[in-house]
Amino acid sequence: MVNQLYYGDNLEVLRRYIKDESVDLCYIDPPFNSKRNYNQIYNNIGAEDKAQAQAFIDTWEWDDHAIHGINEILINYHGLFTQQCIALITGLSNVLGKGSLLAYLVSMTLRITEIHRVLKPTGSFYLHCDPTASHYLKLILDAVFCSQRGNYINEIIWCYETGGRSNNFYPRKHDTIFYYCKSSNRLFNDNLVRLKRDTSTMHEPVLEDEFGHKYQRNVKNGKEYRYYLDKGVLPNDWWIDIQALNPSAKERLGYPTQKPESLLERIIKASSKENDIVLDAYCGCGTTVAVCQKLDRQWIGIDITYQSISLILKRLEDSFPGVLKTIKLHGIPKDIESARALANKTDDRTRKEFEKWAILTYTNNKAVINAKKGADKGIDGIVYFQGDKNDPEKIIFQVKSGKVKSGDIRDLLGTMTLESASLAIFITLEEPTKDMLKTAKSAGFYQSKYMSHSCDKIQIVTIKEIIEDQQRLNIRLSYEVLKSAEKQKEVRVNQIELDI
Structure with missing residues (x-):
């Protein structure tokens, strides 16, 4: 498969272009403005904070799109939605009323349903959010995945110290990442994401087995357990070893919600293998696709704003010179029509x-x-x-x-x-x-x-x-909006393809 970058509404792209059971791993980090007071969101009062940043659009208002979306769910458009989804959205509508939060949850239900469709039976799904609406999102994920023989695997709490701190409440310093799979036959490469074992709290002596591998021994209830030091240990479901990007981070490009590559590396290594297809339906500044490129995964990226698409193209070309000749672009104007x-x-x-x-x-x-x-x-x-x-x-x-x-x-x-x-x-x-x-x-x-x-x-x-005529601004500028990504490796292959 040629790597694909789509400029457009991810719901339309998923429905029109992404085939059933064609994706091995999907990660999404949809925008949602958690800076607003929770009670304002819940009760739908106060002025809406439009556009979390200039790089993406806050699309969740109770408007014609939300009305159309909820109607699709309630009438079970093309038989796409589980009975659990229909009952859940009906109940949430009664509880929350018609407002921005329900519009957001309707939007996510439509897209999570399509993501479930395009995942292979062995596929995995990670949804990155924050505590503002994570409890509602888990209900939707359960209604889509668990009602169709899928499984909830983990709620991962990603902890970080960057950003400001309030004196009026406990500092909010974590995101939530839900991990689901489409069936019990999922891929999980535990050995690729293990961490060095911390032996500082263990008092047992370091021993060697017959193969020269070092381990520590522990006996519980008469049974011996061996902790091999070279194998390492899987990360817990609370991740404190990966920090969010601070303003001066070498990796930072200037995108407001940019996630560290190490975070995506852990997810992609654990739940995919080389040449697997990875989908990011809200690809923002392109961290997922950049990590996929580095780890030799195939990828599909989708974003609704051209600012994101433009940044992703720049990031890929900076990091992997020549790579733009190997990907297929969809939805970007190529002629006057x-x-x-x-x-x-x-x-x-x-x-x-x-x-x-x-x-x-x-x-x-x-x-x-x-x-x-x-x-x-x-x-x-x-x-x-x-x-x-x-x-x-x-x-x-x-x-x-x-x-x-x-x-x-x-x-x-x-x-x-x-x-x-x-x-x-x-x-x-x-x-x-x-x-x-x-x-x-x-x-x-x-x-x-x-x-x-x-x-x-x-x-x-x-x-x-x-x-x-490919006419471009020919004046040397003194201020760059976005930093250049670090060069990683050069790619030489075919011509770039544009598809509108």
């Missing part, structure tokens, strides 16, 4: 995705995206470059997918003044008019000692130029 389709999506969750894709593609993933819905002051993205006084100067971006006119350029010039921007770039899906080009030229030129030649203060770039 597919770009127009992205621009015309009516789903509010992806309303700004066309803007993100256009800006990040044009800047090679170096722009800061304005993720606010509405009231964006006409700015969709920003980058910084070094000016004559060695201070960072600003370039602002505006993206339009509909009809454009010269008044748009005049408005952009006013925004430049308000934002003290030195340059502005207007990206348009439609061809600019002659008056637009004339108005842009009238804004004048910009020249600095760091530029070999002057450039227009307002530049108009078309989507056609970005796609067909």
Whole structure:
């Protein structure tokens, strides 16, 4: 199988493209904002905290998507849902009411059901969450897996010390990882994840067996137990040996919920083998796929935001030069028609995705995206470059997918003044008019000692130029939004494939 990266809604991707019983291991770390007060979530009061970070979308509101989702479950769409799932969601609806928490649980039920479908009979599933809704998620996992001859294996508590500490309650310093399997015939490579045995609390002498292996001996109720020191010991279901990434960690890329590679290495080594297929349906900054690449697993990654897709591509290319030629990309615009389709999506969750894709593609993933819905002051993205006084100067971006006119350029010039921007770039899906080009030229030129030649203060770039001519921002920037990942190994194989 060619490694696959999908840009789109993971529910749609799972249903349309991932075959039954084709995946060996699935790990997901879905976004959920645990910073809100639990009582606010439970009672659905208070203002919703939109978008945990600019890198992903908080999609859980009681809206048309949630209503459509719960109806699919209650009518048992295509016979996908177990009776236990239907009864559970019915009960939760009565208890919680129609609000953000129920919308979240409906969303997770839809996707966990599809993940169960695509897992092989020997497959394993790890769901990474936090205590905010973990108790509800376990009910859903039981309803999907245990009702279909699957098994609950572990609740893993991942403990860490990073982050702030409160004096008003016990510091919240753990995540929850649920581990389930589709059947009792699961893979578990215990010898690949064992830790060095701690002998500091054992007072028995170190002995050697007939093969020269060192062990300590313990006798309980007349029965002898041997603890071999070279074999090590399996981690408990509370993991304190892997820390969350602190802000200065060498591994950190700048993604807000990035998980350490060592965490994923343990999971992937334990529950898969080389060339097995690993799925991450919320792949975020790509830790799962990067670890799979390093450990010679095949992988499928899915994410709904282009910021994540762009970051994953950058991370893979930084870590494994040449690897992009070996993977297949789905859903990324490759021509004007597919770009127009992205621009015309009516789903509010992806309303700004066309803007993100256009800006990040044009800047090679170096722009800061304005993720606010509405009231964006006409700015969709920003980058910084070094000016004559060695201070960072600003370039602002505006993206339009509909009809454009010269008044748009005049408005952009006013925004430049308000934002003290030195340059502005207007990206348009439609061809600019002659008056637009004339108005842009009238804004004048910009020249600095760091530029070999002057450039227009307002530049108009078309989507056609970005796609067909591969036109990109040609200004040396002074500020990188994301750090580069460490190079690990070079990959040389076939050509990259794009599929929309």
